[in-house]
Amino acid sequence: MRVLDKPLVVSGELAWLGGDRLERRVDTPMKETSTIADGEVTQEREGKKPRSFSLKRAPQLKVLLDSFVALLAGDPSRLGESFEIALGRDADRWQLTLTPRDPRIAKQIAAIHVYGSGKVPRCMRMDESDGDTSIDLLGELATKMPAEPTREGLIAQCGGAM
Amino acid sequence: MKGARLGILVAWLAALAALGAIVATQLKVGTDLRSFMPAPTTPDQKLLMDQVGEGPGSRLLLVAIDGGDDAAKAALSRGLAAALRKEAAFTQVVNGDFDLGMLDTRLMPYRFLLSPTLDTQALDEDYLADQLQQRLDDLGSPAATLLKGLLPRDPTLETLKLAERWTPARSPEVREGVWFSSRGEALLLAQTRGAGFDPGAQDEAIGRLRAAFAALPDSAGSHLTISGPGYFTVVVNAQTRDQADWIGRISTIGFIVLMLAAYRSVSSLLFGALPVATGALAGIAVMTLCFSEVHGITLAFGFTLLGVAQEYPIRLLSHRRAGESAVASVKGLWPLLLTAIASACIAYLAFYASGVGGLKQLAVFTITGLLAAGFTTRYALPYLLPERARDVADTPGLARFRGWLDALPRPRWLPIPVAAAAVAMLAFAPGPFWQNDLSALTPLPRDLLMTDARLRGELGAPDVRYLLVVQAPTADGVLAASAKLEPRLREQVAAKTLDGFELPSIYLPDLATQRARQAKLPDRATLDAALDGALDGMPFRKDLFAPFVDDVETARGAPLLTPDVFARSPLGQRLAAMLVPRGDHWVGLSALSGVHDASAIAAAVASAGANARLLDLKDASESLVAEYRTRILHALLAATLLLLVTITLALRSVRRAWHVLAPMTLATFLVLAVERVVGIPISLFHLVALILAAGLGLHYALFFERDTGDPAEQRRTLHATVVCVISALLVFGMLAWSSIPVLRAIGLTVSLGVAFHFCLSILMAPHARQDRLH
Numbered sequence: 014m015r016v017l018d019k020p021l022v023v024s025g026e027l028a029w030l031g032g033d034r035l036e037r038r039v040d041t042p043m044k045e046t047s048t049i050a051d052g053e054v055t056q057e058r059e060g061k062k063p064r065s066f067s068l069k070r071a072p073q074l075k076v077l078l079d080s081f082v083a084l085l086a087g088d089p090s091r092l093g094e095s096f097e098i099a100l101g102r103d104a105d106r107w108q109l110t111l112t113p114r115d116p117r118i119a120k121q122i123a124a125i126h127v128y129g130s131g132k133v134p135r136c137m138r139m140d141e142s143d144g145d146t147s148i149d150l151l152g153e154l155a156t157k158m159p160a161e162p163t164r165e166g167l168i169a170q171c172g173g174a175m
Numbered sequence: 176m177k178g179a180r181l182g183i184l185v186a187w188l189a190a191l192a193a194l195g196a197i198v199a200t201q202l203k204v205g206t207d208l209r210s211f212m213p214a215p216t217t218p219d220q221k222l223l224m225d226q227v228g229e230g231p232g233s234r235l236l237l238v239a240i241d242g243g244d245d246a247a248k249a250a251l252s253r254g255l256a257a258a259l260r261k262e263a264a265f266t267q268v269v270n271g272d273f274d275l276g277m278l279d280t281r282l283m284p285y286r287f288l289l290s291p292t293l294d295t296q297a298l299d300e301d302y303l304a305d306q307l308q309q310r311l312d313d314l315g316s317p318a319a320t321l322l323k324g325l326l327p328r329d330p331t332l333e334t335l336k337l338a339e340r341w342t343p344a345r346s347p348e349v350r351e352g353v354w355f356s357s358r359g360e361a362l363l364l365a366q367t368r369g370a371g372f373d374p375g376a377q378d379e380a381i382g383r384l385r386a387a388f389a390a391l392p393d394s395a396g397s398h399l400t401i402s403g404p405g406y407f408t409v410v411v412n413a414q415t416r417d418q419a420d421w422i423g424r425i426s427t428i429g430f431i432v433l434m435l436a437a438y439r440s441v442s443s444l445l446f447g448a449l450p451v452a453t454g455a456l457a458g459i460a461v462m463t464l465c466f467s468e469v470h471g472i473t474l475a476f477g478f479t480l481l482g483v484a485q486e487y488p489i490r491l492l493s494h495r496r497a498g499e500s501a502v503a504s505v506k507g508l509w510p511l512l513l514t515a516i517a518s519a520c521i522a523y524l525a526f527y528a529s530g531v532g533g534l535k536q537l538a539v540f541t542i543t544g545l546l547a548a549g550f551t552t553r554y555a556l557p558y559l560l561p562e563r564a565r566d567v568a569d570t571p572g573l574a575r576f577r578g579w580l581d582a583l584p585r586p587r588w589l590p591i592p593v594a595a596a597a598v599a600m601l602a603f604a605p606g607p608f609w610q611n612d613l614s615a616l617t618p619l620p621r622d623l624l625m626t627d628a629r630l631r632g633e634l635g636a637p638d639v640r641y642l643l644v645v646q647a648p649t650a651d652g653v654l655a656a657s658a659k660l661e662p663r664l665r666e667q668v669a670a671k672t673l674d675g676f677e678l679p680s681i682y683l684p685d686l687a688t689q690r691a692r693q694a695k696l697p698d699r700a701t702l703d704a705a706l707d708g709a710l711d712g713m714p715f716r717k718d719l720f721a722p723f724v725d726d727v728e729t730a731r732g733a734p735l736l737t738p739d740v741f742a743r744s745p746l747g748q749r750l751a752a753m754l755v756p757r758g759d760h761w762v763g764l765s766a767l768s769g770v771h772d773a774s775a776i777a778a779a780v781a782s783a784g785a786n787a788r789l790l791d792l793k794d795a796s797e798s799l800v801a802e803y804r805t806r807i808l809h810a811l812l813a814a815t816l817l818l819l820v821t822i823t824l825a826l827r828s829v830r831r832a833w834h835v836l837a838p839m840t841l842a843t844f845l846v847l848a849v850e851r852v853v854g855i856p857i858s859l860f861h862l863v864a865l866i867l868a869a870g871l872g873l874h875y876a877l878f879f880e881r882d883t884g885d886p887a888e889q890r891r892t893l894h895a896t897v898v899c900v901i902s903a904l905l906v907f908g909m910l911a912w913s914s915i916p917v918l919r920a921i922g923l924t925v926s927l928g929v930a931f932h933f934c935l936s937i938l939m940a941p942h943a944r945q946d947r948l949h
Contacts, residue, residue, distance in 0.1 A: 016326050016716060017314070017715060017716060018714055018716045020714075021311065021315050023315040037316075039315065039316075043312055045312060045315075047316055056316060058312065
C-alpha cells in the first residue's frame, strides 16, 4: 500500500458479457461502471463525462481481461498463452497461480492467485510488483467483508477460501 | 612540322588537364532546386521559397515496417526510432511510442503553466478535494496501475492532460506500444533536417535510415517501405539520371559511328572532340570561380546546350577542300563561324538576363564553353589535323542529294502559308498553353503515389499543399496569435472541414498566458492548508503529495518558459520546426491534416483577427512559375532584338539577315505550334529547348545563306549540316523517347526544331536556283 494508509474497499458486480467483453459495476463507495469491449475501456461515473481509452494503452488491463475471460470461459489454453500456470489442490479446494509470461507485464503484475472450491472461484488476488495487492472476494465470500478490513486480514481471508 | 603538331597536342592536353584539376578540386555541386527558381516577389511566394522543401510537411518521411509478427515489428520500430533519434540528419522521429515522460523532468513543474487547467480553475480546497476523490475512485478502477506512479507528484493529472493535448488528433492504432497501420505494418514518421526537395540531402537521410534499419538485429526478414516528398525527390532524381545515362551512352556510340562514317578518320574523330571538351572544362572552371556552388541541373543542361559547339569542328572538318590545309580552310570559314558563335552566345545571354541564380550559372557555363570551343576550333584544332584530308564534297550520293534538294520547288510565298498554319495551330490548340504545374514534369509511378496516400491517411500526416502561416515581430507574438487561432480551428475540426491541426501555442503558451497561470498558483502555506482540508477523511498516506506541493512552489517562482529553453526538451524540436525567425520577424508554421474545405478554413483563420493566413503552396508555386516564364520571355525578346542587330551588322545586309532570321523564327514558331496542337502545354523546359534548337537552326541558316558560287562548296555545306542534324537527332531524338517528361520535353522540342530548321533554312535559302545554273 504505497499511496493509501488503509485498504480501499469497493463492492459491486463483475459480469462477463461473452467474448472479450467484461463489465465491472461498482455500487459503493461511488457508482461507477467500467466496460471493456472491442478493445476500449469505458469508465462512466455518476455526474461525470464518460472516459474511455484504448486497451492497447493499458497492456496490464488486457492481461487481466484475458485471465478473467479465460477463467470464466474455462479455456486453459488461452490462459496458458499469457501465463505460467501452477495448480495446487487440497481435496475439493484449489489454488491457481498465474505468473505473466511477458516481462513488461511482469514489471507491473507479479502474480495472480485464484482460489476456489469445486467449480466455483471464490477469491482472486493480484500481487502488483511494487508490493501492492488487490483482492476480489467473489460470490458468497464478498458478503463476509469485514467492516474495518486490514491487508493481512484480507489476504488470509482470501487464501482461506482454499 | 610533325614535331610542332605533337607540341601543340601536348600543350592542349596539358591545358585540359590543368582545367580538369581546377574543376576536380574546386567544383562543389549543389542540389537545392530553389536556386533554379526566380526571386520571389509576393509574400506568399517568399514563404513558398522558404518552404519549398523546408516546411514541416515536406521534410517528413513516412516509414512502414512489414514482415514478422507484431512484437517483432514493434521492436524494429522502436529500434529504428532510437537509432534515428541519434542521427543528425533527422530532427524528429515519432512512432507512437507514447511516453508520459515526454515532458522532461526538469520541466515537470512547468505543467501548471503549460496546461490550460488554471485558466478556469484555481488550486483550492474544493478543486483538490474533487480531484483526490476522483483519484481514489481511479485506484479502485481498472486504471489503477496506470495512474498509481503519477499520483504523488501529479494528483490533478496535468501531465496526462498535456499528453492528450500533444497527441495528434488522428493518430494510428497503437499495438505493442507503437503505431500500426490497418494492414499491420509498424508505422514511423521521421523528419529530416535537409530540405524536402534537396535530392542530395534526402538521399543521404534515406541512406542513413536504411542503414540504421539494416543494422538492427532481426531486420533481415522485414521489409521497409519509405514514402514522402523527400523520397520522391530521390526516386525522380535517380530515374532521370538513369535514363539520361543510358540514352547518353547510346547517343555517344551513334555519334562515334556517324563521325567515322562521315570523315573516315579516327584522328578527325579524336581531335574533333577536343574543342567541346575544352569548352565544357573551361565553362565549369569559370563557373567554379564565379559561384561558390554549382547546381547539378546547370551541369546537366549545360552539357546539353553545349552540344551546339560540336558544330564548330564539324564545319571545319566538312569544309576542307582536297589539298587545302586545315589552317587555310578555317580562315575562310572564320567570319561565318564567328557570327554563329556570337549569335549563340547572345541567345544564351537570355538566361543570364532572367535573373534566376541557376540560369545565370547556365549562361556563364554555356557562353564560356561556346567561346572556348569556338576559339580552339579556330586557333588550335587546324594545326593538329592531318595535312591531307579527303574532300567530303566527293562523298558518294551527296551530289545527288544536293541536286534533289535544289530541284525542290521554292516558292517565294512559302513563309506565308507556313506562318498561317503555325498561327492557326496555335489558335486552335487544345488545353492550356502553359504548363504551370511543376509537379506534372516529375511524375511518379502510380503505386508510389497510392502508397503515399495510404500511409499519409493512416498516420494523419500533414497535408503538403496547405500551410497555416502566422507572422509577428517576436516569437512570443506568434505564440499569442496562434493561441487566438486555436478555438477557430477546433470549430473547423468539429465542422469536419479539417481533420486535424498543429499550432505552436499547443506546445508552448505565450508569456502573458503563462504569467496569468503562474499568478493563480497558491503559495506553499495556502496550498498546504487546502490540501489538508481536501485530504480530510481520505485514506491517502500522509505526506504522499509532498512532491506535488514542491512542484507548485517551484512553478510559482520559475522564470517563464521561452521557446529557447523549451527547444532543449525532447518536445522542443517539434516547436522549433513550427516557430522560425525570418529576417526581422518570426513566422509560425502549422501543418494541417485532412483539409476538406480550404475556403472555410481560410475564412475561419481570417476571422481570428491574428496576422495569419492559409497558404496554398500549389497556388503560390504556380504563380511563381508564371512569373518565372514572363522573365524568361522578356529576356528572350531582348536577346532576339540583339540577335537581329548582330546578324544584320555581321552580314552587312538587311536582306541577307532576313534570309537567316526568317527561317529560324518561322521554324521556332512551327515547333511551338506542333507541340501545342498535339496537346502539350509549354513548360520552362520546352522554352530552354526551343532556345537551343533556335541556336542550331541559326547555324544552318547562316551556312545555307552563304553564297559561294561553288557547287562543291555547297555540297560541303550540305555535308556539314547533315552531319550536324543527324548528330542532334541522335542525341535529342533518343531523349524524346524517354518516359520522363522533362527529358521528353527537351528531346522532342529539339528534334522537331532541328528538323524544321533544316527544312526551312534549305527551302528558304536564296540562291539555290543560281547553283543549278553552274
